[in-house]
Amino acid sequence: MAEEVKRRVYGRRFGRKLRDSQKDLLADVLPKVRVPTLTPGTALDPASLFAAPKRDFWLEIGFGGGEHLAWQAGHHPDIGIIGCEPFLNGVVSALGHLHRHALENARVWPDDARPLMDALPDACLGRAFILFPDPWPKKRHNSRRFVQKENLDTLARLLRPGAELRMASDDTDYVAWMLAETTPHPAFAWLAEGPTDWRERPEDWPATRYEEKARAKGIKPSFLRFRRRDAN
Secondary structure (H helix, E strand, C coil), rough: CCCCCCCCCCCCCCCCCCCHHHHHHHHHHHHHCCCCCCCCCCCCCCCHCCCCCCCCEEECCCCCHHHHHHHHHHHHEEEEEEEECCCCHHHHHHHHHHHCCCCCEEEECCCCCHHHHHHHHCCEEEEEECCCCCCCCCCHHHCCCCCCCHHHHHHHHHHHEEEEEEECCCCCHHHHHHHHHHHHCCEEEECCCCCHHHCCCCCCCCCHHHHHHHHCCCCCCEEEEEEEECCC
């Protein structure tokens, strides 16, 4: 359940001033796809967010500009996808994608993902994504990184046995951090069998603007896939 003590959210909430068309997306589209406000102790059944029944539910933590969120929603209409992003300009970008493609199976939580994660029931997710999160490269800021034991524990609770956790980064230090935090976790098994498995993006994993920016600089991102182990 959501904690009563408000956690601190690091990083920007706002970027460039919104154009009128972007303000229209916030006014007209966001109310249709927004996850309702959660109060401390609220329980959230993901099925209640969608008008039509869904085969499964996926969660994207920090969807950036929403390219991946929209792609997955468009290619999996039988899946209910919840995307979390506290950066307003990213939310507006995602709303544009959802509106243009008339996607009805995606929901948006325009805030810190952790209260929403706390509100979701056990073993309700078949997949979760943490793609190109802020690497917080300075050592004194490493504790701000999202991939930490506390959040992995919550994801372990939410992902059913056999579910998949996907992560990506173009920061080599953060990739090493992700592996150091996740591979020892008893709930997760790294699915890599060889270098190709983390050097090449799977076909059902579309490129995002962050990946394209990295490649334009000659940086090769890493793509990590973990399976939720069977519960003991």
